[in-house]
Amino acid sequence: MCCALVRIATSLLVIGLVVTGSPGHTASAINATIDLTTGPRRIFTPAVALGAGIDGHSQGDSAAIYRPEILRAMRSAGLGPLSYRLRTELAIEAWHWNPRGQWSDPARREGYWASDDQSDTPILASYGYRLPRRGNTIDQAENNGYSRLVDGDVTTFWKSNPYLDQRYTGEDNRRHPQWVIVDFAKRTPVNALRIAWSNPYAVRYRVQYWAGEDPQDPDEYPQGHWQNFPTGQISAGQGGNVTLRLSQRAIRLRFMRILLEESSASAPPAAKDPRDALGYAIWELHGGTLNASGQLHDVIRHGKKADRQTRLFVSSTDPWHRAIDIDKEVEQPGIDRVFSSGIRQDLPVLMAVGALYDTPDNAAALLRYLKRRGYPLRGVEIGEEPDGQYVAPEDYGALYLQIADALRAVDPAITLGGPSFQSLWDQPMMAWSGTEVAQDQPWLARFLSYLQARDRQAALGFLSFEWYPFDEVCAPPAPKLQQAPVLLRSALDELYRQGLPRAVPLYMTEYGYSAYSTQAEVDLTGALFNADTVGTFLESGGATAYLYGYEPSPIYRAPDCNTWGNNTLFLSDESRRILAPTATYHGIALLTQQWLGNPNQPHAVYSVRLTKGRAAGRLPVSAYAVKRPDGQWAMLLLNKDSKQDQVVALHFLQPLARISEPFLGPADLYQFSAAQYRWQANGEHGRPLRSRPPAHSRLASHQPVKVRLPPGSLTVIRSHQQP
Structure with missing residues (x-):
């Protein structure tokens, strides 16, 4: 593979995109230039780089989701590794990952909990436990708890x-x-x-x-x-x-x-x-x-x-609590149910442990259990969204290192990371600013400084973050879709500006259009956004992107306007029975099954520069190129303009001789647009009127390739032709 790349690294591949408006009108060409002179931006293996997250839900959801027919549908998307998300951490709850375990005060069945790492009864579901010494009024899960500081009860604190x-x-x-x-x-x-x-x-x-x-x-x-x-x-x-x-x-x-x-x-x-x-x-x-x-x-x-x-x-x-504090509305899928279900497809799992509302002993017991069962791990993510829960970086750092030490005592070679950023802050947070612990700096800069001051930089084996860039779901999605790649590149650059070493792998452990419900998530906008996010992340050197919404889910209403949606591959009823695949499902399957080749072999991703006169950087098109292990060039083209068609003309440009040679067929063309998918908004009863897979056609041999991109569409073009 490396030798083939070297042979073609002296050329530039240029794809001309001719934009058409109304019938009979042809605009000037957009050029997408794939730069081969400097080699690939990165080499990645899809079975490592493209995964999905599984999360906690409500009581009974684990049994409903982990059924053979549901698991087959989920696997059909072609995604690889799993990231285990920890909803208990968002609910301000302790996690009894095994219902069996030991209290620090067993006589009263209260205190600090450590789950049993020796039991042989399969764990099919586990639950969060509310903290009776809670201080926050609101949380980011069911939000059915409250602060004991102002509850009017003089017996609680x-x-x-x-x-x-x-x-x-x-x-x-x-x-x-x-x-x-x-x-x-x-x-x-x-x-x-x-x-x-x-x-x-x-x-x-x-x-x-x-x-x-x-x-x-x-x-x-x-x-x-x-x-x-x-x-x-x-x-x-x-x-x-x-x-x-x-x-x-x-x-x-x-x-x-x-x-x-x-x-x-x-x-x-x-x-x-x-x-x-x-x-x-x-x-x-x-x-x-x-x-x-x-x-x-x-x-x-x-x-x-x-x-x-x-x-x-x-x-x-x-994290002190009691047996009576169990919260059945925060149910995590059981460890054994996940690892034995086949959903992980024999790939190692990125596991999570609690940090903010749990104990090092409980985390260490979980790792012992996983090792005893022989379950393969990609690593362990410590905590979830501490920045979104107002935790100071030094406090998270102290908890992180305690848990890291407890886990390393079980397995010195285990890869550890975090913090699963909710947002990539670039300024000091109001909650903990001015505490005189350190100069007011952004969250990550202070966390990294905390590790460095203790000579513990090596404890951070990866940096994880979540990516939901758009909170204003009531606003039109089209302008936001245009901004998405720029926002992600800027956010990744900010990590390095704050001091993250380039050698630390980046895990995007969740991503989606928004953390709030909106029709954009189940419409074509969601498919375009997710494909754009994957392409940008891989091109920017990201290690693994875990899609959020792997499990079938109902749609819900946004809090401030009448838009309904969810980040999910499959629309379901409240019992998790699949009603229809969403546009996101078809878009992800297009990437994993047509844009990419053998998921277990390396792919090379190359940078693509889009130009149209002086309009570079303001174009409604995204383009991502990979050289697949089967020798094919595969181009992912996104037309983010919801109204205008575009015509794609492909050709090669030899930079030394400046000779343009046409890109000739035969080539495979796959397209996903409104011809295949249309969402009918109807409140909670919203459904796809049609939900079909991408259309496939074969382009003729020895003819220059010209392809029409419909409005709001995803297109993959594959060819064996070499420049």
Whole structure:
């Protein structure tokens, strides 16, 4: 393979794209130039590079999805390796990956959990367990939990994660300040705060407000800074119930933060576990204004549902829980069900372990179980979306290294990585900015600095991120589709600007048009977006892209407008019975079965430069070229213009002699467009009116290739001809 590439590396292959508008009108040509002079951008094997993610769902979904007929349909897409997604981590829950295991307090069936790594009963389903010391009001799963800080219940409390204490980190606790953020939803007069401390309480802490622009959430990065209240700095806290007058006059603010800097390290009465004395704990918060007689007008809303509380965000949460906290609505597919089902197609799996709401012991037990069963692993992804859950990079780094050490004690050669970025931030996050732990830098830069300062860079065997670039699903999708490749390339460049070594492999562990529901996901737009994402990622050097939406799923409504959709290969009913393949299924199958060849052999991807006069970079076309192991050139062409046709004329250009020779047939042509697929929007009853595979035709021998690209279409052209 390498020798064949060397022989052709002295040429340029140029494909001329002639764009047509209305009948009878022909626009000037678009040229797509494949540069062979510098060799391929990268070599990849499809069975490694193109995979899919499997996730947790609701009770009973694992049994419904892992049926032979469903698994056959999923495998027919041609995707290879699996990434196991951890929904419990998004739900702020601990994961009992094995229903059998051991509590740290077995008599009461509560405490810190480690699943059994020795049991022989097959694990078909597993569940998340709600954390009764939870601090965040909202979560990113079912969102049916709530904060114990403002639940109006004096018998419940929030507690920070004890694994961020120096007993476990080996570092001064000043390296890991904890915090609570109150979001009043709008600018509100505040000059007082009442804290009902539990144990351990804060000896030294500061109460602050955000001075600057108001963002929607603390994970954004608006202009501004955290400002201490004039009398909000406490250096000798005694616990108990404390009412603080923070300023003489009320300050109008939206966000208030309690920055916790030194713990009393005091345990509650009758506590037996040393972790009970580590971190910080608060029963309840009240805030607002003090009147002249010292009475507090509390403007914080209290309740046991997220929509009845003032929103609170915390830096971490104690993974302590009880047997009664099981959440059947967060069901993970069982380990043995996944590995024995055939869905992984004998390929190693990228496994996940909890970091934010779990323990190193539980992670190590999972790895022992997998090894004992002989299940092959690509690696282990530690945690899921810590940036989207407001976790400071240094805190995640401390938890990451503890889990890495526990896993390496089981298998010194296991590949580890993370953090499964929710978004690729390029500025400091509001939630943890100004903590004086380090200079305010983007999330990744601080995480990498944390590893480097401890000489632990080698602990990051891969960097993982998720890619859902479009939150505004109510806006027209056409302009966003044009932006997609540029946004992804810019995001990947940002990783390296923040210090990621080029040698660290990139795993895109989830991707889709949006994290929210929209028709674009089940329409042709979704197929175009996903194909564009795969092509851009491979061309940019990415190691593996895992499509999200492998399992059949119903469609759901977007929160702010009447658009229905989902990231899924197959539209299903609520029982996961397949109703129809979506455009994404046909688009992915086109890539895996026609654009690419033998999935177990290397392919070479070459860069393609599109030009049309001075319009380079603003064209509604994407083009990706691979040299397949069977010797064929395969071009993936995307016409992202939903209204205009284009005509494709292919030819070779020899750069030295500047002689243009036509690209001649025979060639295979595969096209997927509105002729094969059409979505009929009808609320929750939306369906494809037609859903057929790409059309195939054979182009004549010894004739210059000219192909019409329909509006909003995917096209693959394959030929054995050499320049």
